[in-house]
Amino acid sequence: DGGITQSPKYLFRKEGQNVTLSCEQNLNHDAMYWYRQDPGQGLRLIYYSQIVNDFQKGDIAEGYSVSREKKESFPLTVTSAQKNPTAFYLCASSIRPAISSGANVLTFGAGSRLTVL
């Protein structure tokens, strides 16, 4: 079945450590996204990528980094510079970017929950 796989599902990190969250999709979607969700809040966009080897900052990119070396993969690194990294992280994809149509429907992975100890 096609979908998005995020790993790990749960992750604990000590302060000062970088961690990388994996996101892999087999939907052949061009666009991929990383969102952060805090309790009682909506989703906020961290980074997005419309094509391989290109990505753009979202609304809350500070303290995060990404890469898009393959169409299927869009890993997110939470760096030690992120002041409050404890959150639920969601990866998503859509068929095509940069247009408003049904091709922009978001498909989400199951999420990764990061806790800083």
Added chain:
Amino acid sequence: GIQVEQSPPDLILQEGANSTLRCNFSDSVNNLQWFHQNPWGQLINLFYIPSGTKQNGRLSATTVATERYSLLYISSSQTTDSGVYFCAVKADGFQGGSEKLVFGKGMKLTVNP
């Protein structure tokens, strides 16, 4: 930027009841999506509905773009409908696609057996 308000913030129902969730937005939109997040965190897209009405089984949605709101109807609710429902919109007049979506804070639905 565009503001998105969802109401009610919380709703508790008995199984079999009907419900209406509302999403108000402050500007005209050309992309509106409804999502359901289950208790384990998985988000599923329910509808892409920048205007008009769509139905999918017990769920239907209507967006009245000129009046800047969208409604999600759940009929004959089941315990599996529990979770958080999000509305996300993209303001018209901006280039781009779903990277420009602004999410509401969500509405928590609890369906009791």
